[in-house]
Amino acid sequence: MSKTRIAVAWAAAMIFAAGIMTYFPIMAVPRTVRRFLNSEPVHIVAHLFLFAVLAALIAGRLWRGPTARRLRGLLNWRTLLVLLLIFGVGVLQETAQLIGRHLPAFRAEEVFDLGVDLVGACIGLVIFHRRRAQHPT
Numbered sequence: 833m834s835k836t837r838i839a840v841a842w843a844a845a846m847i848f849a850a851g852i853m854t855y856f857p858i859m860a861v862p863r864t865v866r867r868f869l870n871s872e873p874v875h876i877v878a879h880l881f882l883f884a885v886l887a888a889l890i891a892g893r894l895w896r897g898p899t900a901r902r903l904r905g906l907l908n909w910r911t912l913l914v915l916l917l918i919f920g921v922g923v924l925q926e927t928a929q930l931i932g933r934h935l936p937a938f939r940a941e942e943v944f945d946l947g948v949d950l951v952g953a954c955i956g957l958v959i960f961h962r963r964r965a966q967h968p969t
Contacts, residue, residue: 839889843921846882847928879945880952883918887956890914895964915953922949 868874894910926942 836893839886839893842886842889846886846921847924876948879948880955883922883949883952884956884959886921887914887918887953888960890917891957891960895960911957914957915950918949918953919946922946925949 891910891914894913923946926938926945930936930938930942
């Protein structure tokens with residue numbers, strides 16, 4: 833499976849899971865586990881992880897070949913493209929959650945989540961570039 837398909841599948845799964853989990857909350861698990869999973873720190877770590885992985889997958893697709901060898905730095909048009917794609921996926925994910933909860937518009941919580949998503953993307957890009965610097969293609 834190509835890196836593009838993996839990144840698209842990862843993003844689609846994130847959006848789908850956000851919508852499904854809103855419609856069907858986790859009820860079959862014990863209350864203490866449910867309370868832990870619904871806590872804000874776990875929520876933030878989950879967003880950071882999901883979007884860091886997605887950013888690394890997208891970056892792996894964009895930074896390859898002879899052109900990528902000349903673009904050594906982290907700050908270039910490809911970084912901006914990754915962040916824009918991450919922002920779009922984040923908006924879709926938050927919209928799926930809003931639809932599931934029957935809420936009319938973005939609130940401060942959703943804007944905060946989008947910020948966390950972008951921080952996760954930056955973490956993923958930094959990890960990707962450090963790994964790439966250690967193991968050049």
